[in-house]
Amino acid sequence: MTRHGTFTLATYLLLCGAASLALAHQGPDPIAHWAMTSRSIDGKVCHARLGPDAQLPEAGRIANDAHGQSLDMTGAGPAETAPLGADSEYLPTREMTVSAWVLIDEAEEVGGVAAAVAEDGSIAWRLGYNDKCFTLDLATSEAGQTQVEGATPYEKGSWYHVVGVYDGQTAELYVNGRLDASEPKDARGDLVYAERQRVVLGGSGDTARPPLRGRLREVSVYDLAAKKAWVAHEFEHNRSLVTLKRDARQDSLSMVVSPYLQYGTKEGMTVMWQTSLSGTSVVHYGETDECEQSASADDAEIHEVRIEGLEPETQYFYRVETKDDSDQSIGSRVSTFSTAVNEGTPFAFAIISDTQANPIVCAKLAGHAWAQRPSFLLHPGDLVDQGVKDVHWTQHFFPGASELISRVPMFPVLGNHEQNASNYYEYMSLPDPEYYYEFHYGDAHFFMIDTNRNVGPGSEQYEWLDARLAESTSQWKFVCHHHPPYSSDENDYGDLWKQNKSERGDLRARQLSALYDKHGVDVVWNGHIHSYERTWPVKGNRAVAKDGPVYMIVGGGGGNLETPGPSRPFFQNRVHRSHHYVMAHVNGPTLEIRSFDLDDKLFDTVVIEQDAE
Template structure:
């Protein structure tokens, strides 16, 4: 395992790297999982700061002038001899764009304050330093030489020795909906003993290596990608998952949890597994569980999970609609809970699964997307689109092997067919282009009652500045390069087109040849609100726009043979749009 090799190498090069005695540590990936009977061992409160939260604010004197979001209390005497030298270590990921902050207190005294990417230190402010754009390694070393604070391996501050028996963490996250401190503080550890030479730099290097490998909990047997359902069919289901190490793995599945069939599995690449279950009954519930045993005998179980196969063409379906999960697992989790409560059959994801999870940025998949989304996707299959965040398609294809070399595919589900395009290659979506010709062939052969085309980029949009700065002049209100593709959709009576990319909601009037046409037009739906930084609209409504909304959001589509109803909700479930289409006899 590469990450273990790197860690051993670090220890050989720098024997002082472990001179301190580790007393307590935790890595935080706070997803409570689905509620009630749907919960599983995949999601544990032990991976969050929740057990330390106070519900009555103690008398302290903060430096940050903001209302507290939460306060967490840790009794240091349970972990350290506070009269002796000690070290507290943090690993932070700030991947949001609104101001956030936190403070560290010993008893009533603040020893470290942060607000809006600045350290508030005695007598001065310092800009917060970042490694890899979003990460900060922070160490507080307290001993005979006083309190020293290190940032990314370098000394940031030195002052008098700190004293106290209670550590308080106070967060200021009111600008970021549903965010908790453990979405920012990913690692917290306590060490006893004075800091050895070069220790802080080596710890920083170790965290860099763990980030590079996408590891969540170094040294612990765990899923890098929890079981993830996709490419559903009437008689099949595909499951992918990834472990952090080599293991003997089996899949247990069946129609009854008491009579599982066991399949021995082999990884397709390193420790990544893809399972395709065939010859299943249509429109039927199934149970499954992953069990893995590593070379040391450690056992990892997913707990029993569920899925349902696709129904026949005449069966009604309920489909979830999301896009741009990007950088906020807390929003992914919140919206996932809403979709689970509706028990959608399927989720359409319109791209930017990550904010830039290309080959060198695996962590955006294993440390952001899967922790935030897998509670839902371990039970509800999804059809994802490649966005510009997945532009090299490296991890997109790795986790979705059903896609072809072009990054496109189609799925029949109930009375609908969903055609997925990779709009990162707009040249392929022109006449004669590979994807254009693929789609033309697929549409010409489709007998589906409802046809939907999905891609990431926006052929129509009211965005304020992606297609010309509308506060300074005229915009094009969408990517005009896709006009030939739209004419193809019109030729084959596509019902609706879904896309994301812009982090707002917009629904168009039915359009044909760029004109409103209620008889022959296609409705264009932009859904971009599941976690990316929110954007805004042009100052004036564009004639094709029927409804807009700025805020985190998701949609559902109920589909029968003769009727479709689109509903769109805020992240906390408030209805913001409803739209109906009826098929003509």
């Protein structure tokens, strides 16, 4: 795994302690990250988003609550990785941050949330708790064993964000965004590891002591020392876990999310909507506004109905209807959709990314895009600002995008702001495993990737993408993922107003570029940076005249705008700072791309012609 992020804005905050919390993104990549959801727990295996998987002694039990999912550790025993060498890339050496969301049901004299434990039981580091408060234990080369004991008592049955930080000299313990205790100068030197050790999640590392009796939601390990501003920001990002209450159940049936479309093909379409109460899921549809046919699915609050047996290149009308147990009924107005086109038929699609918490801008862009009658919407991630918050979906994204996605299907990928939350998987209906997938449309083949996860050589997505690109016979090959391999941004990959060094893009995502070069990918669409950028064709990390993929950042869907740096990198062709949307038009060997600002004014256009065979 390539470690990167050293010069990102968020890393600058980590290293320098800047006070501003106005972060555009979530910061550097952890070297290891486990999110405890039904997507990551597969029987006895806890799949890591980054780093090594962990093994449970028995099948994991997922707990659902008002804010998402967690792993119920009570009686299950801790999760442990395979043994790691002292020089493992997944173990911090001198500087360290360990961050976790944990709920404790039963106090212990010595308890563990996350720890690096040798085979003889010795501890290199442990974020834990005792019968009163949270603790941080370290073994360092110059000070030996050190423990930081928190000052704030924890309450059983409550969620806490706990962070342990070590910078080579000082050990700090944070609870719910605030510094709770520190040991200045008591801990010095490198962290001391044995020849072999495991990372233990939900256990102290002492087999004679009981594992965590409670719940574990997320654990992240960094090889950087966090400052107060970063810790506070991380806590604020998910404060709802400790402050929000369950919504009271409504007695009246109402529409929470209006109908929207997913995964349109030549023969099928998925219609989804959400109601305040569980009820029937019925879609009436047909080739006239009488909607004389119907399809249904199981009762639900988030309704998902797949319509099959449709004709290609055909306009259909549809409306939805839900009835609950008390015979209350609610429905939608009649709308339309069209099935996918056959090979050889021209089509066009819209691209909008990073809509985040700005339904006003999103709605304006969606309206402009719909006026151009695209066949579908491609969304390169960050649909919302905080994926774990229901209201960010029901009050931000869906109201903003409704004019467009009620008429055309949306094909999204996960951004970092989705937080891999269960909300994303409940609201989206995509081919398994949903965080990556593919689809065909006309003469194009689309490959949708989750760059929040491992994407380096040997990873699941890398191997899948290599194989699927090799098998593709489509005239056009397009890839979509959130993080940009190439970017001219001023400070996300190195502050170019303070130094002349920048990674010029996401290095983890850039590992995929070798596949794009190898298999002749035409365009790669990204978000994450809240501005617009189109590169020259790039191949072998060099700008070329042709026969290389063009990389496009289209992150102007609503997030706070960002700015390119003061110097022009080799790959840069066109940059533009505005909220925007993009239209791509495909006609045989011709691809036309046009980009429009918030006032619907054209600011960039490019035509790519494929050589005749």
